[in-house]
Amino acid sequence: MPETYYTTRKVADWLGYKEETLRQWRSNGIGPPFIRVLGKIVRYRASDVERWMDQQVQQTNGQKKPGRPRKLQRRRIRLKD
Numbered sequence: 001m002p003e004t005y006y007t008t009r010k011v012a013d014w015l016g017y018k019e020e021t022l023r024q025w026r027s028n029g030i031g032p033p034f035i036r037v038l039g040k041i042v043r044y045r046a047s048d049v050e051r052w053m054d055q056q057v058q059q060t061n062g063q064k065k066p067g068r069p070r071k072l073q074r075r076r077i078r079l080k081d
Contacts, residue, residue: 004046005035011044015053 025031032052
């Protein structure tokens with residue numbers, strides 16, 4: 001059976017996020033795996049997105065099941081004098 005591929009918009013709708021969030025995740029190396037076609041077109045395999053969602057499941061004690069580690073973002077805070 002052929003694999004199903006989705007656009008960024010479709011996956012964003014599916015996951016309940018904005019397209020920009022998925023773009024930021026891609027640039028930061030987090031989020032569901034994706035495929036870049038011809039250097040510009042981005043597609044997501046349905047099976048990869050489902051596997052990634054399964055890895056995000058929280059246990060009742062607040063601990064995540066083992067999965068892909070996420071990178072922490074550092075934010076600069078500007079202090080006023």
